């Protein structure tokens with residue numbers, strides 16, 4: 443079996459398929475020594491929670507605004523200065539010159555690939571372009587036709603885990619992921635299958651037959667995804683190269699963002715020893731939330747509701763009165779312009795040029811941004827557009843329905859989730875994640891039999907009234 447590299451060179455997949463960086467098996471993800479993590483933390487003036495504990499002190503930190511739970515070498519983020527780097531490489535350079543799979547490789551292995559490694563990596567991922575038939579059956583028979591695709595995607599990835607009991611720690615024991623090869627194989631499988639699951643959900647919801655065995659060896663990861671959305675037997679849809687490149691850049695920009703909510707979820711679940719498919723499914727669940735990846739969808743719906751530039755002042759007043767939220771604005775870490783939003787805004791205009799139509803919502807979005815950035819409420823709180831503010835307009839221009847926006851985010855972020863999964867598994871300081879609480883409930887009190895409680899409380903605490911008659915004993 444052979445696959446063609448981008449320059450037309452054939453590579454023998456059958457012999458080389460799992461040989462990427464085999465020499466690093468025992469050295470963790472980057473081959474770097476990780477034992478010095480404690481020394482690093484001391485240098486950076488970090489207070490160890492165990493030290494606080496010895497002083498009889500607990501740090502109370504809802505939302506983890508000032509709590510580090512791991513050391514990481516994957517992504518550097520400086521929210522004050524608006525800097526984002528993957529493995530040291532500035533996001534602007536990666537978005538300008540790299541490809542999504544090259545970035546996924548770099549996030550996982552820690553270094554940019556050689557050309558040969560990249561071709562092998564692409565071939566390994568491409569080998570998983572056809573989802574298992576059982577998953578296709580679940581997608582077409584297991585959900586209502588109007589089910590939100592993120593719900594379908596999370597459920598299908600969860601189901602995917604049941605197909606591989608031989609690499610499930612719950613069945614085989616925790617040692618199963620100690621093998622570098624086993625971890626890597628799950629990465630290829632998940633990265634390769636994820637876009638095809640999204641495409642299959644789209645096809646099923648739009649009455650298109652599942653695609654089987656379509657030959658896309660000469661396509662990039664993102665071209666193949668676009669092709670899968672429109673594939674029909676006997677006809678191979680050739681995706682527009684410029685639009686595919688724009689989407690590829692969006693995948694790069696979404697690929698990782700250190701310990702955001704869904705990546706923290708990935709680490710949290712992995713810490714319990716559960717299989718990687720369950721962890722990814724849970725991360726998709728976290729990403730679905732409108733304060734996280736669901737914001738892409740929420741921004742577009744917000745713009746459609748605002749409708750015209752004239753309505754902006756009233757909308758922003760509602761935001762300031764806390765009746766509304768300005769979706770696509772604000773970020774836990776950035777107190778400056780999100781560097782990804784700058785790139786995305788530029789791409790939006792390139793995409794409009796390519797499709798030959800400017801979405802009027804871009805003018806509305808630009809004016810909304812300008813007004814907010816000059817408003818004291820947003821200035822005082824250092825609220826700037828984030829990655830989701832303009833990305834939905836690009837997805838819309840390419841032709842995606844609004845509900846699919848978070849799925850597109852999930853395709854990109856899968857690269858980061860898997861890099862963090864791998865890093866967690868090889869971290870000598872890893873522990874099951876188990877935060878503390880400050881208990882503020884009742885002190886000790888004695889149990890009262892149910893018949894002695896009747897009449898003491900007239901108003902039930904249960905708000906919904908299901909029973910119309912008296913409960914019979």
Ligand SMILES: CC(C)(COP(=O)(O)OP(=O)(O)OC[C@H]1O[C@@H](n2cnc3c(N)ncnc32)[C@H](O)[C@@H]1OP(=O)(O)O)[C@@H](O)C(=O)NCCC(=O)NCCS
Pocket residue numbers: 505732733734735737761766767768769770771772773774775823825828829830
């Ligand atoms: C991303 C987000 C959840 C970060 O939340 P956070 O770090 O907990 O920040 P806070 O909610 O504490 O915000 C600080 C202040 O700014 C306000 N604020 C933050 N984001 C806001 C927004 N999008 N619209 C209006 N006000 C906002 C908060 O109300 C708060 O005001 P206060 O100090 O008067 O109470 C938040 O900015 C948000 O909800 N944004 C919109 C959703 C979004 O675009 N998510 C995608 C993120 S990539």
